[in-house]
Amino acid sequence: MERVSLYPAPTTEADADAIAAWLRERVDAEVSVRERFLDGADEALAREFARARVLSPYDRATGSEMLGVVRYEERALSHPERAGGVIYDGVAVQDALRERLPPKERSLDHAHVVLLDRVLGTWGAHDGRWHKRVTVLGQPALLSVPGLYEAPAKPEDYYREQQRHALRSGDAPPREVLEREVQGSFLVEDDPRTTDALRGYALQAVHYLETGEAFCEDERCRLHNPHRQEGVVRAQLRDPAFCPVHERRYG
Structure with a gap:
């Protein structure tokens, strides 16, 4: 790996400069932060996003090119x-953004890591539904900042509190109430731990391009890909930072 370029999502809590500084201490490559990837986007890219919209959690087909959607x-x-409330096909968005990389920068020795303020999903052929994701690895790699809060399942205590409130009042409690009662065990929107957690996901993107290894199976490692929020907290925010194998490479 020779170069790593990060692209910020300025409307989010994620600090691309801090992520880049952390990467510089761990990878043997030139790491830089560029402008937001979607700055200066045109109508063609808007149409790509419109076509990538997930219409139903259980429908593989995506997209609408109705004028209002575009x-x-x-x-x-x-x-x-002003954006929000929409899930996008992460692979389709990745394909659209790849076409906007300079042709000379598309090789695998130059990793592009794009922080996005959009919720991304991938289709699960095994269960016939869309799943929200934090990352879509590849070139460019996409890191969904809202996906960090929404994709991994909440702790069981969260759902127990949700049921308890519903039994008492008959309605689902406001999200803020649940977050206050189950503090610290999962990440929430605009969480001050966002940047720290995303450091590991950014390293996953670089590691994948360099080695072909997608994720680490060790739940203690920042290269692990947890499916629950407790796992995110364990892998990204607690010691040790890496498993013994990846400690030798990145520690």
Whole structure:
């Protein structure tokens, strides 16, 4: 690996400069932070996002090119703080952004890691539904900042509290109430731990391009890909940072 380029998502809590500084201490490559990848996007990219929209959790087909949807995506690209509530096919978004990489920078010795303020998903052929993801590895690698909060399942205590509130009041409690009662064991929107957690996911993106290894099976390692929030906290926010194998490489 010769170069790593990070692209920030300025409407989120994620600090691309801090992630880059952490990577510089661990990878033998030139690491830089560029402008937001989606700055200066045109109508063609808005159409790509419109086509990548997930329409139903259980429908493999995606997308709508209705004029109103395309106009919404144009506004979301120009004013990302207004976007939200939509899941996108992560592979389709990755394909669209890859076409916008400079041709000379598409080789595997130059990793592009794009932080996004969009929720990404991948289709699960095994169960016939879409699954939210934190990462879509490849070139470029996509890191969904809201996916960090939404994709991994919450702790069981969260769902128990949810049921308890529903039995008492008959309604689902506000998210803020649940987050207050089950503190610390999972990440929430605009969590101050966001940057620290995303460091490991950014390293996963670089590691994958360099070695072909997608994830580490050791639950204690930052290269692990947990499916539950407790696993994210364990892998990304607690010691040890790496398993013994990856400690020798990145510790």
